[in-house]
Amino acid sequence: MAILPRCPRPSHPLVGLRCPSRRPLLGAVASALVGSACQGAGGGPGVPRLPSVVDPASPNAAALASFTWLLHAIMALVFTGVLATLLYVAWRFRARPDREPRLIFGNTRLEIGWTVAPALVVLAAFLLSLYLITTVDAPPSAAGAATESAGPPLNVVAIGRQWWWEYQLLEHGVVTANELHLPLGRPVRLELRADDVIHAWWVPQLSGKRDMIPGIANVLWFTPLQAGVFGGACAEFCGIQHAWMRIRVVVESPQEFQTWLEQQARPAAPPRSPEAQRGEQLFTAVGCAACHAINGRVQATAEAGPNLTHLASRATLGAGVLENTPENLARWLRNPQDVKPGNSMPATALTSDQVAALTAYLTELR
Ligand code: CUA
Numbered sequence: 001m002a003i004l005p006r007c008p009r010p011s012h013p014l015v016g017l018r019c020p021s022r023r024p025l026l027g028a029v030a031s032a033l034v035g036s037a038c039q040g041a042g043g044g045p046g047v048p049r050l051p052s053v054v055d056p057a058s059p060n061a062a063a064l065a066s067f068t069w070l071l072h073a074i075m076a077l078v079f080t081g082v083l084a085t086l087l088y089v090a091w092r093f094r095a096r097p098d099r100e101p102r103l104i105f106g107n108t109r110l111e112i113g114w115t116v117a118p119a120l121v122v123l124a125a126f127l128l129s130l131y132l133i134t135t136v137d138a139p140p141s142a143a144g145a146a147t148e149s150a151g152p153p154l155n156v157v158a159i160g161r162q163w164w165w166e167y168q169l170l171e172h173g174v175v176t177a178n179e180l181h182l183p184l185g186r187p188v189r190l191e192l193r194a195d196d197v198i199h200a201w202w203v204p205q206l207s208g209k210r211d212m213i214p215g216i217a218n219v220l221w222f223t224p225l226q227a228g229v230f231g232g233a234c235a236e237f238c239g240i241q242h243a244w245m246r247i248r249v250v251v252e253s254p255q256e257f258q259t260w261l262e263q264q265a266r267p268a269a270p271p272r273s274p275e276a277q278r279g280e281q282l283f284t285a286v287g288c289a290a291c292h293a294i295n296g297r298v299q300a301t302a303e304a305g306p307n308l309t310h311l312a313s314r315a316t317l318g319a320g321v322l323e324n325t326p327e328n329l330a331r332w333l334r335n336p337q338d339v340k341p342g343n344s345m346p347a348t349a350l351t352s353d354q355v356a357a358l359t360a361y362l363t364e365l366r
């Protein structure tokens with residue numbers, strides 16, 4: 001199973017790293033215009049839907065999609081009008097050997113017209129944007145989007161870090177990384193924070209993008225109305241691994257979500273196999289515990305890295321850079337700098353024996 005969404009057009013910007021295109025610019029433009037053509041192209045469970053602003057799965061995203069179409073319709077109208085006029089004028093006033101063109105000095109009515117008309121279009125787009133911002137930013141109940149029976153809003157704190165996402169569901173005692181599960185139909189209040197530099201959280205099917213700024217807590221409200229796995233990405237350049245801050249949101253039934261929540265809130269089980277037991281000892285001995293906590297087993301000195309309590313339950317490693325398999329985990333442990341250059345995890349000096357033990361331990365953390 002590929003970790004990246006598969007797309008019939010290999011030129012899609014989000015698969016560019018895996019499916020190089022000979023015409024990346026054309027591909028990017030085409031994808032931006034007809035992003036929805038890729039929808040569900042991956043098929044198969046666990047493959048995220050390709051991010052698209054015109055494939056909404058929440059009321060806010062639907063409002064943004066309608067606005068996107070409206071703006072494109074206005075642009076198409078202006079483009080067609082200008083082009084048609086240009087072609088007509090070029091034909092109507094084409095050079096003729098027998099006639100000198102008449103000289104014209106100014107036309108006040110025309111000049112006022114071509115100044116005021118575009119200004120009105122821009123003003124209309126501005127006022128519509130303002131209206132849209134107020135509706136999209138409001139809590140779902142105020143926007144009339146919440147289903148009363150869905151329960152109170154789910155509070156999630158999302159923290160952008162270099163280069164991964166931390167998710168805290170504090171009322172439920174859950175801290176996890178890179179993969180967020182959400183219940184279908186329940187309003188979500190996503191509080192956005194940053195630890196180091198500015199990031200931006202963006203899952204186009206669920207909401208607009210919003211910056212995560214150190215020292216400031218921004219908020220996104222949305223109500224997921226379609227089940228599925230949604231892909232997103234960091235939308236603010238934040239360093240050399242900016243492209244590898246993939247977001248994975250799993251929207252599932254309230255029952256499935258509850259199961260996930262309870263599983264994530266449980267402390268880690270003690271290691272079972274002898275190799276995994278050795279792995280747990282190594283985890284502290286070789287210094288992993290300096291940054292990574294494993295609830296109930298290992299306390300981190302400083303929680304600078306992702307909480308690994310249920311690492312094996314996540315689909316990817318390194319915020320989407322690798323599919324989460326034992327082989328890839330071992331590859332990461334051997335040299336994280338080789339997989340994701342510049343990330344905060346230093347190059348390790350582990351023997352292959354140690355890598356095997358740590359892999360055995362971490363893959364037991366379901
Ligand atoms: Cu984080 Cu770009």
